[in-house]
Structures are given as C-alpha cells and as structure tokens.
Amino acid sequence: MAEATQKEELKLSELLILASMWMLFGFMIWFYLSAFHGAPARMAADAILNHLLGDDFYRIIVEPNQHFLFQVETHIPFTFRDGTTDALGFVINPLIFSYGLPLLFGLVMGSDVSWLRKFIIMLVGYIVITAVQVWGVVWESLKMLAFNFGEQTHSVITSHGISDSSIALGYQLGTLILPALAPIFVWVLSNRPLVEQFVGWQLDQLKDGRNP
Numbered sequence: 001m002a003e004a005t006q007k008e009e010l011k012l013s014e015l016l017i018l019a020s021m022w023m024l025f026g027f028m029i030w031f032y033l034s035a036f037h038g039a040p041a042r043m044a045a046d047a048i049l050n051h052l053l054g055d056d057f058y059r060i061i062v063e064p065n066q067h068f069l070f071q072v073e074t075h076i077p078f079t080f081r082d083g084t085t086d087a088l089g090f091v092i093n094p095l096i097f098s099y100g101l102p103l104l105f106g107l108v109m110g111s112d113v114s115w116l117r118k119f120i121i122m123l124v125g126y127i128v129i130t131a132v133q134v135w136g137v138v139w140e141s142l143k144m145l146a147f148n149f150g151e152q153t154h155s156v157i158t159s160h161g162i163s164d165s166s167i168a169l170g171y172q173l174g175t176l177i178l179p180a181l182a183p184i185f186v187w188v189l190s191n192r193p194l195v196e197q198f199v200g201w202q203l204d205q206l207k208d209g210r211n212p
Contacts, residue, residue, distance in 0.1 A: 023106025
C-alpha cells in the first residue's frame with residue numbers, strides 16, 4: 001500500500017511539473033495568437049451587446065495599436081473633460097477572461113492520454129473558455145458603461161432594462177469565478193480515471209459503500 005501511494009504521489013508530482021512547463025509554452029502561444037483565437041468571442045460579444053443596447057451600440061473591433069485588446073465603440077454621446085462631445089468608446093482586455101486556456105493546455109499536455117483525446121479535450125475547453133470570455137467581455141462592457149462614465153451612460157443602460165444588480169453579479173462571475181473554474185472543471189470531468197487515481201477512490205466504490 002505504501003509503495004502504491006508513493007507511486008501515485010510521484011505521478012502527481014510529475015504531472016504538475018510537466019503541466020507547469022507546458023503551461024509556460026501555452027502562455028506564449030495564447031498571447032501571440034490572441035487576435036486569432038479571440039475573434040469568435042469578439043464577434044459573439046458584438047452580437048450580444050447589439051441585441052441588448054440596440055442603436056446605442058456600434059461595434060467591437062480589434063484595438064489598432066495592441067491587437068490583443070478589444071475596442072468597444074458606441075453611439076452614446078459623451079461630453080469629455082475638455083468640453084468636446086463625441087460618441088463614446090473604450091478599450092477592454094479580453095485576455096483576463098481567457099487565461100484558463102493556457103492553464104488547460106498545460107494540464108492536458110502533461111496528462112498521460114492519447115493525442116486524439118488531448119485534441120478533443122482542448123477543443124471542448126476552447127469552446128467553454130470562449131463562452132466564458134464572451135460572458136466577461138459583455139458584462140465588463142456593461143459595467144463600464146453603467147459605472148465608469150457617470151450618469152451620461154448609466155441612464156442609457158438602465159433605459160434598456162439592465163439593472164445595476166444584474167451587472168454587478170454578471171461582472172463578478174465573469175471576472176472572479178468563471179475564468180478560474182472553467183479549465184479545472186473541463187480537465188477534471190474529462191480525466192476521471194486520473195483524478196480517481198490521485199485521490200485514491202472511485203465513484204463506483206462510493207456508490208457501493210452508500211448502498212451495501
């Protein structure tokens with residue numbers, strides 16, 4: 001039993017080392033290809049904000065000077081500090097909602113599964129994390145319009161029936177909870193045998209223990 005436990009601990013430590021090494025490589029790929037893998041999230045968030053805000057919203061484009069950023073443009077007139085009035089626009093960093101992608105990449109590449117399974121897990125993970133990124137971009141945009149630019153934009157958001165409490169909830173979920181949990185859930189659910197090996201129990205055994 002002691003030898004088996006030692007072997008399991010060694011394999012777990014090996015996974016963590018491999019995952020850390022692969023994760024560093026994954027972060028480089030994730031950052032340099034952000035304009036590419038973030039395009040679906042940008043288009044989806046654009047469509048959702050257009051539905052929520054109607055004519056007050058214009059579009060989301062890639063920030064011209066830093067391609068990993070999104071530039072949110074609206075038709076909302078805003079008076080700036082210098083006294084000029086123009087349509088409001090602002091910049092959002094979508095990477096703060098998708099950092100789970102290189103984390104999942106490291107865990108998947110460090111796992112002892114086939115290359116086909118690794119590809120399938122990464123594909124599922126990309127879809128899930130892209131959905132999290134869309135959520136984050138939408139609620140970050142609404143949060144900025146509701147709270148960062150004063151009453152000029154806050155009244156526009158409330159006129160569309162979007163409450164402050166829903167914005168606060170969506171923003172907190174999209175910033176603090178979903179980006180961190182999404183890659184862990186995907187990896188755990190797709191690697192049940194490996195997780196059972198590390199924790200030392202199996203789901204079937206628990207069922208048998210509850211129902212002798």
